[in-house]
Amino acid sequence: MSEINMGQAPEGIQGSGFFATSFEKVIALARSNSLWPLPFATSCCGIEFMATMASTYDIARFGSERPSFSPRQADMLMVMGTIAKKMAPVVRQVYEQMAEPKWVMAVGACASSGGIFDTYSVLQGIDKIVPVDVYVPGCPPRPEQIIDGLMRVQHLAKNEPLKYRDSDEYKKLLSGYGFD
Amino acid sequence: MTQTATELVPHIQSLLGNDLLDAYLSYDMTTLVVKSNAVINALKTLKEDEKLDFHFMTDLCGVHYPTNKGLELGVVYHLHNFKTNIRIRIETFFSELDPRLETATTLWPAANWMERETYDFYGIIFEGHPDLRRILNMDDLGMFPMLKYNPLEDQTRTDKNDKMFGR
Numbered sequence: 001m002s003e004i005n006m007g008q009a010p011e012g013i014q015g016s017g018f019f020a021t022s023f024e025k026v027i028a029l030a031r032s033n034s035l036w037p038l039p040f041a042t043s044c045c046g047i048e049f050m051a052t053m054a055s056t057y058d059i060a061r062f063g064s065e066r067p068s069f070s071p072r073q074a075d076m077l078m079v080m081g082t083i084a085k086k087m088a089p090v091v092r093q094v095y096e097q098m099a100e101p102k103w104v105m106a107v108g109a110c111a112s113s114g115g116i117f118d119t120y121s122v123l124q125g126i127d128k129i130v131p132v133d134v135y136v137p138g139c140p141p142r143p144e145q146i147i148d149g150l151m152r153v154q155h156l157a158k159n160e161p162l163k164y165r166d167s168d169e170y171k172k173l174l175s176g177y178g179f180d
Numbered sequence: 181m182t183q184t185a186t187e188l189v190p191h192i193q194s195l196l197g198n199d200l201l202d203a204y205l206s207y208d209m210t211t212l213v214v215k216s217n218a219v220i221n222a223l224k225t226l227k228e229d230e231k232l233d234f235h236f237m238t239d240l241c242g243v244h245y246p247t248n249k250g251l252e253l254g255v256v257y258h259l260h261n262f263k264t265n266i267r268i269r270i271e272t273f274f275s276e277l278d279p280r281l282e283t284a285t286t287l288w289p290a291a292n293w294m295e296r297e298t299y300d301f302y303g304i305i306f307e308g309h310p311d312l313r314r315i316l317n318m319d320d321l322g323m324f325p326m327l328k329y330n331p332l333e334d335q336t337r338t339d340k341n342d343k344m345f346g347r
Contacts, residue, residue, distance in 0.1 A: 086318040118333045118340065120325045121317060128336070 024162040031075070031101065032157035033063035035150070038074035040094060042081030045108035045140040049080050052143040062150055071097035076153055077130075080140075082110040083123045095130045096179060100165045103153045106132045107146055109139040131173055185210035185268045188232060195225050195232075209269050216274040219255070220282040223270065226259060227287055234259035234268060240284065240294035242302035244276075246328050252276040253304060257284070276327075283308040301326035 010029060012021030037059070039049055052059050053067060068074035071094045083091055095104065106126050109115035112135045114124035126132060133156055136149035164170055174180075189203045189210065199218035204211055214222045226234040239258040246252055251273035260267050274281065283306040284291035295306040296315040303324035306312055314321070323330055333340075 084318075085321075086316075114334065114337060118337055120321070120323075120330065120334055122334065124334055124337045 027162060028158050028160060031160075032154040035062075035064050035076045035103070035153060035157065036066050036068045036074050037064050037076045037078050037150075038068050038071055038094070038098070040077060040079045040081075040091065042083065042087070043110070045080035045111070045138075048140045048143055049078065049107065049146060052146045057143040057147060059147065059150065062147065062154065064150060071095075072099060074098055075101065075157075076103045076105060076150075078105045078107055078146075079111040079126050080107040082115065082117055083126055084121050085123050086121070088123050088129050091126060092129050101157070101160070103133045103156060104130055105134045105136065105149050105153055107136045107149065108141055109137065112137065115139060129177065131177055183264055183266065185266045188266070188268075191231060192226070195229060196222050206269070209267060211269040211271060213271050213273070216272045216281060219257075219270070219272040220284060220287070223257060223259070223284060223287055226268070226270070232261070233263060234261050234266075236260040236262060237284070237288040237290055238267070240291055240298065242298040242304055242326065244302060244326060244328050245273075246276075248273070250275050253279050253302060255281055255298065255304060279304045281306055285309055300324070303327065 009019070010021050010025035012019055012025070014020075039046065039053075041047075041049055051057055059065075064076075071077070075098075077095055077098060079091060095102070104126070106112045110117060110122070111126050112132075114122050116139070118124070123129065134149045134152045136145050138145050141149075161167075186205060189212075192212065193200055193203070196214070196218075199215045199222055200212060201215060202213035212222075226232050236259065237257060238260050239256075241256050243254040243256055244252060245254070253276045254271055254273040257270040258267065259270065272281070279302070281304060283295060285295065285306075286308065292310065293315060295309055296312060298304050299306060299309075299312055300314045300317050301324060313319075317325065
């Protein structure tokens, strides 16, 4: 049996029967360990995601137990596969329907850059239409790489300031993509 | 001995007359070249003649030969007779300046989506089609992508530079 490592508690003041810390740390910890993914799978990367989700690789170990097939309860949009230009408004709509805070992961070469499909009908990377937090390279990437991408999103969630989503910086980012 | 499509050519010739421009064998398939203004009439004959009976349309697609001046655009039909298991190909060519052709939906409802696809990719207008609009590409694409004047690669791509990829 492998050794079990316990997660570290955030910094705080501990005493008999109480533990005090800041909301920012607790909320970030809770968010980062319960990221519900919304799988937007269009091709072979989606098959790799299915393996990532299934028992061998088991994405549930990282708190992503419940793939949310409704954007309204999802925290992390995982775009896996080629996005045709005709599909672009659908990706935008799904992103728009997600509640804050939300993260986006572009899985595979196609979602990241268009991949081998350098052609008129294919969107040359989803970062043309929605802001992307983590890119996972590969064609398709292995489940380990997708898990690595998830852990990077967890890292982002864990270190995000509590008021970041209300900041001017974030609003500017969204308006840069045409979201209000 | 089973009949072949080549053996039917004299009979087709007698039915179509001057509308039949050429008949040849291409990749083991008998191919007829028909005048573009008579193509639907020719298809109707091939479908309804008792001896020919090409009652099933397998495929319909466009083709673009930009160097073939005056006859740049074409439409190719594939027909099949299930009873004798004979297949035949019909081609028709016309100018890209006036890419109009009569619809085959009057003969086969299956032509509906295939003609929409051909319109979508080549801009060929099928007159009399009940609902001729794009079917696969996005509505605001603004071009007919399979015409060979269009660049092969997407022009919005930024991560490929000429130094690295030798474009």
